[in-house]
Amino acid sequence: MRSVLSEHTKNEKINSVIYDMSPSPDFRHDIVDGNISRIIGNGLKNSLCLIFMENLDYRYHSDINDDYVCPDIMVICDRKYLKGGSYSGTPKFIVETLSPSTAKRDRSEKKDIYENAGVEEYWIVSAQGKSVEIYYLVQGRYILEQSYILQDDEEEEHYNAETLISLRAFPHIKMTLREIFAGID
Numbered sequence: 162m163r164s165v166l167s168e169h170t171k172n173e174k175i176n177s178v179i180y181d182m183s184p185s186p187d188f189r190h191d192i193v194d195g196n197i198s199r200i201i202g203n204g205l206k207n208s209l210c211l212i213f214m215e216n217l218d219y220r221y222h223s224d225i226n227d228d229y230v231c232p233d234i235m236v237i238c239d240r241k242y243l244k245g246g247s248y249s250g251t252p253k254f255i256v257e258t259l260s261p262s263t264a265k266r267d268r269s270e271k272k273d274i275y276e277n278a279g280v281e282e283y284w285i286v287s288a289q290g291k292s293v294e295i296y297y298l299v300q301g302r303y304i305l306e307q308s309y310i311l312q313d314d315e316e317e318e319h320y321n322a323e324t325l326i327s328l329r330a331f332p333h334i335k336m337t338l339r340e341i342f343a344g345i346d
Contacts, residue, residue, distance in 0.1 A: 171215075174228050176270075189288035189345040190258050194233050196341055197256055197286070201236060204334030210238040210253065218247040219255075221278050230271055233258045233286075236330075253330045256284040272296070276303045282329045291342050297329055311338045 172179050198214045205212055213236075218229040229247060234256035237243070242250030255275055257267040267285060275283050276298065283303060285294040291311035296303040313322040322339040 171231060176228060187260065187288065190233075190260055192344050193286055193288040193341060194256070194258050196343055197284075197336070198234050200336045200340060201234070201254075201328070201331075201334055204328075204331060205236070208238075209240065210236055210331075211240070212236050213248075216246075217243075219252065220247045220249040221274050230274060232256065232271075236328075251279045253280070254282045254284075254328055255280050256286055258286045258288060259290075272303065276301075286341070288342070288345055291338075291345075293326070293338070293341065295326070309338055311342050313339060313342075 194214055198212055202212045212234065213232075214234050215231060217235060218231050219235060220227070220229045222228050232252070232255045234254075235248070235252045236254040237248055237250060237252050239250045242248055252275075257263070257271060259267055272283065272285075276296075279298065279301075281298050283296040283298075285296075286292070293307070293309045294305060295307040297306045298304075307326070309321060309324065309326075311322060312319045314320060315322075322337060324338050325335045326338070326341075327333075327335045
């Protein structure tokens with residue numbers, strides 16, 4: 162009996178260049194994504210919108226070529242653009258959680274892709290740095306609206322763990338910095 166070991170690799174194709182996203186990021190990356198996804202998912206109950214975490218390709222040039230990225234977290238509200246394992250519409254919200262191998266691409270090429278596609282809100286999160294950058298699309302360009310680095314020591318002057326952040330398109334969905342980074346220490 163012959164055994165075949167198949168290894169699933171994750172990749173993205175940006176401007177016809179394939180980027181290997183292996184190996185998997187640090188466990189803190191997944192914890193932070195899970196925290197954010199859970200809070201948003203609970204807020205989207207009984208909604209037409211759906212949240213996906215690292216398991217749906219975003220085909221940002223759907224009819225032009227076969228480029229795609231795989232956002233860490235993506236909220237979509239127009240289901241007619243879902244097909245198989247991909248989405249070709251315009252997401253309402255995207256989060257990229259930085260890892261050493263993807264940080265530059267998340268801050269440059271992917272940020273540009275989301276901006277050009279019209280994604281209303283884009284978060285860049287660092288689990289290692291316990292930081293969140295929130296970009297809003299204003300007149301077709303991303304503007305850094307908010308930037309936080311978690312300070313969870315109540316004795317410190319700039320304590321901000323209870324700072325509430327809400328999603329622009331879904332203002333009823335709120336989370337604190339403490340909730341975003343819960344469980345990574």
